[in-house]
Amino acid sequence: MHEVSIMRSTLDVAEDQARRSGATHIHSLRMRIGLLSGVVADALRFAFEALRQNTLAASALLEIEEVRPACWCMDCQAEFEVNDYIYECPRCRRPSADLRRGREIALVSLEIS
Amino acid sequence: MCQECGCSQKGPYKIDGQSVGEVVLTPVAAGASSAVAHAHAHGAGHTHSHTHAHGHDHSHVHLDVNLSVLAQNDRFAERNRGAFQALGLSVLNMVSSPGAGKTLLLQRTLEALEGKLRAAVIVGDLATENDAERLRTTTAPVIQITTGTLCHLEAEMISTAVAKLDLRNLDLLIIENVGNLVCPASFDLGESTRVALLSTTEGEDKPLKYPPIFQNADAVVLTKTDLAKAVEFNRETALVNLHRASPKARLFETSAKTGAGMSEWCDYLVRLRAG
Numbered sequence: 001m002h003e004v005s006i007m008r009s010t011l012d013v014a015e016d017q018a019r020r021s022g023a024t025h026i027h028s029l030r031m032r033i034g035l036l037s038g039v040v041a042d043a044l045r046f047a048f049e050a051l052r053q054n055t056l057a058a059s060a061l062l063e064i065e066e067v068r069p070a071c072w073c074m075d076c077q078a079e080f081e082v083n084d085y086i087y088e089c090p091r092c093r094r095p096s097a098d099l100r101r102g103r104e105i106a107l108v109s110l111e112i113s
Numbered sequence: 114m115c116q117e118c119g120c121s122q123k124g125p126y127k128i129d130g131q132s133v134g135e136v137v138l139t140p141v142a143a144g145a146s147s148a149v150a151h152a153h154a155h156g157a158g159h160t161h162s163h164t165h166a167h168g169h170d171h172s173h174v175h176l177d178v179n180l181s182v183l184a185q186n187d188r189f190a191e192r193n194r195g196a197f198q199a200l201g202l203s204v205l206n207m208v209s210s211p212g213a214g215k216t217l218l219l220q221r222t223l224e225a226l227e228g229k230l231r232a233a234v235i236v237g238d239l240a241t242e243n244d245a246e247r248l249r250t251t252t253a254p255v256i257q258i259t260t261g262t263l264c265h266l267e268a269e270m271i272s273t274a275v276a277k278l279d280l281r282n283l284d285l286l287i288i289e290n291v292g293n294l295v296c297p298a299s300f301d302l303g304e305s306t307r308v309a310l311l312s313t314t315e316g317e318d319k320p321l322k323y324p325p326i327f328q329n330a331d332a333v334v335l336t337k338t339d340l341a342k343a344v345e346f347n348r349e350t351a352l353v354n355l356h357r358a359s360p361k362a363r364l365f366e367t368s369a370k371t372g373a374g375m376s377e378w379c380d381y382l383v384r385l386r387a388g
Contacts, residue, residue: 006182009182010182013178013180013182014178017176017178017180018176021174021176023174023176027173031182038299085324085325085328086321086324086357086358087328087360088357094360095356095357095358095360096360097328097329097359097360097361097362099328104181105181105182106179106180106181106182107178107179107180107182108177108178108179109175109176109177109178109179110175110176110178111173111174111175111176112173112174112176113172113173113174
């Protein structure tokens with residue numbers, strides 16, 4: 001159920017940003033969610049439906065961009081996609097500690113007026 | 114809020130037995146956001162198609178925000194980190210499962226560092242002052258945070274707790290996190306070095322079963338090596354597993370009971386301060 005509190009924070013940030021720009025409506029919110037973030041996109045959408053009433057985003061669309069996790073391999077000097085919690089390069093089998101993407105929970109942009 | 118297990122309500126917590134009121138912050142934008150008409154800056158590795166809900170006029174403005182939603186803990190953590198760095202203080206965040214041997218390792222570490230580094234400890238548990246009392250047998254100042262129901266320490270608790278310490282007269286601050294192999298992985302406290310413990314009695318495959326806590330460790334301490342034989346601990350397998358889960362970590366093998374490996378570990382802490 002932590003998606004509810006994450007969505008509440010997202011709406012707080014969105015309203016704050018919209019008001020600073022002098023807007024009275026939020027028409028859409030774009031979020032970026034990494035697949036290793038521990039946040040489930042569908043649960044986030046459900047929370048959005050429940051929480052958007054009485055906010056500037058009451059009739060807004062929620063767009064969620066999912067980010068596939070990727071690590072950097074020092075030996076191969078290349079990225080590889082991570083499909084497991086053990087980050088091992090599929091080319092050389094060397095483990096990597098350098099996760100470049102996949103843990104994001106971010107509000108990317110808004111459409112406002 | 115805990116991203117991992119959802120124990121979302123941070124109740125009142127205590128520092129050295131005194132209740133601490135909850136601090137409520139309103140989100141503040143980090144840096145100015147820009148209002149531009151449909152100019153997107155994208156990082157590599159993702160694409161998106163842009164659709165508009167029609168049936169409304171097109172006087173909409175596109176506002177780039179790019180703020181992390183978990184920013185509240187992260188902001189406290191960055192503030193802590195900045196304050197610690199300004200003082201040249203090295204800060205350890207020690208994480209492990211309950212009973213992995215954090216407190217005994219710390220007790221022996223503090224004893225060994227006496228006269229070499231000026232150290233202090235912040236220790237987190239759900240309840241009791243037991244760990245603080247064990248650590249107060251040393252000369253280091255010790256602060257106990259009891260979290261009530263929360264399964265991890267948060268950066269804001271650390272900033273409240275350090276107010277009770279004279280940081281200017283310290284070289285090393287050690288934070289003993291709540292014993293939990295899951296949630297503390299997600300909460301930056303502003304530390305400079307994250308240390309994960311694995312005890313021989315937990316088995317060789319713990320790093321593979323709970324990778325996130327090991328993944329971002331700078332050092333791993335294998336504890337209770339004196340019990341390895343009794344529990345038929347397979348050292349080779351454990352080291353392979355540890356390397357797979359935490360490839361960047363420095364490894365130390367210790368027995369706080371017999372003192373084996375303690376000098377390498379303590380030398381590392383002294384060098385952290387120097388580096």
